[in-house]
Amino acid sequence: MSDPGPSSLQPGLSAAAARAGTRPAAGARPALPGPPSFARTARPAAPGAAAREGAAAVERPAVERILRGPSGLGTASLRLRRQEEPAAPEEPATSGPPAPGSAIPGLYHHPVPEPDPARVEEISARIKRWAVDEVQAYPPEWEDQFDGFSVGRYMVACHPDAPTVDHLMIATRLMVAENAVDDCYCEDHGGSPIGLGSRLLLAHTALDPLHTTSEYEPAWLASLQSDAPRRAYRSAMEYFVRQSSASQADRYRHDMARLHLGYLAEAAWAQEDHVPEVWEYLAMRQFNNFRPCPTITDTVGGYELPADLHALPAMQRVIALAGNATTIVNDLYSYTKELNSPGRHLNLPVVIAEREGVSDRDAYLKAVEVHNDLMHAFESEAAALAAACPVPTVLRFLRGVAVWVDGNHYWHRTNTYRYSLPDFW
Ligand SMILES: CC(C)=CCC/C(C)=C(\C)COP(=O)(O)OP(=O)(O)O
Ligand SMILES: [Mg+2]
Secondary structure: OOOOOHHHHOOOHHHHHHHHHHOOHHHOOOOOOOOOOOOOOOOOOOHHHHHHHHHHHOOHHHHHHHHHOOOOOOOHHHOOOOOOOOOOOOOOOOOOOOOOOOOOOOOOOOOOOOOOHHHHHHHHHHHHHHHHHHOOOOOHHHHHHHHHHOHHHHHHHHOOOOOOHHHHHHHHHHHHHHHHHHHHHHOOOOOOOOOHHHHHHHHHOOOOOOOOOOOOHHHHHHHOOOOHHHHHHHHHHHHHHHHOOHHHHHHHHHHHHHHHHHHHHHHHHHHOOOOOOHHHHHHHHHHOOOOOOHHHHHHHHOOOOOHHHHOOHHHHHHHHHHHHHHHHHHHHHOHHHHHOOOOOOOOHHHHHHHHHOOOHHHHHHHHHHHHHHHHHHHHHHHHHHHHHOOOHHHHHHHHHHHHHHHHHHHHHHHOOOOOOOOOOO
């Protein structure tokens, strides 16, 4: 069957591209009133600005340059690749477990430059002050685990285009808060599937506020200070909305609602000790997913992907594929950690082994292939979207998501405090 081409795959794309700036000012996006913000560097200030931005975007040399990304030593991971030029997967090691800090043999990925050590140091110090002094995110006995998580290195690797440390702190606080909820409500720091729905819903109101009567509001406000996950969500969100537009904040709330839905499906299966079919597991993991992290790449980068371009089906597919690849990376790197945790912890290799009746090794290797297929699909769909809709914010956003995917792999690979690989090679 012949390739129908990107535009026929993406209904509404050319109209949206036109709205984003390839038409004269009358059809361009109006400037929306936003919350007080600092350094939203690339947000169009006026309708005419969007039109000018779009006109520049259709110049082919600019499109080629953005798709190609920067050149020079250490910049390979910032490029948006096309499917016809994939990076070669690593050859499997001859035998024995890979050395600590190695990539999973055969895993399709792109190396990143070492994150800027000065930024890592500053973020690490600032995030600890926030966690300890502002939100009391963890008790003193968890300090080693907090340090071992290396969230500063994680976020600097994932957001190399953040204009300032303040922008990076937006992502770093949210990452700590998201993990506090996962650890304390769902997993091994006091979490349980029992009663999870109620805990998640009440915590979600720290992101998506309750609008109620004056009689009931004080009790709700007090609840937001009543445990570490809610204090962390509340504070991280306050910082985020100061820097994001209203639609970026709404995007984030929607992604977090998706995440909480995924946690609930995982918990329901855990309560019944049920192993879903592989496709069902993948559906749950599309929601219990890193998605809320790459989708703030524009806020952290100091610009905005307009809401109608974010909503395009083609963009939604690219985001979902990227989120799924990053999350299966977690399943693969955290496999031995989860095997050694109490009870049965579902991840893709475990579900494949159980449902398809294959050995643990074959299931793991099949999960690597699933990951690789997701990565290839992400990259080819992103390249098709970039070619069909060459608006600067779209191209920068797609590149930001791709760089987040690569930074996430880097962090999992190098986080030998948390993760180690099985002996399957
Ligand atoms: C940061 C964020 C939005 C996380 C949400 C989902 C999540 C916790 C993951 C995708 C990580 O998976 P998992 O719970 O298996 O984490 P570890 O393997 O324990 O690191
Ligand atoms: Mg895991």
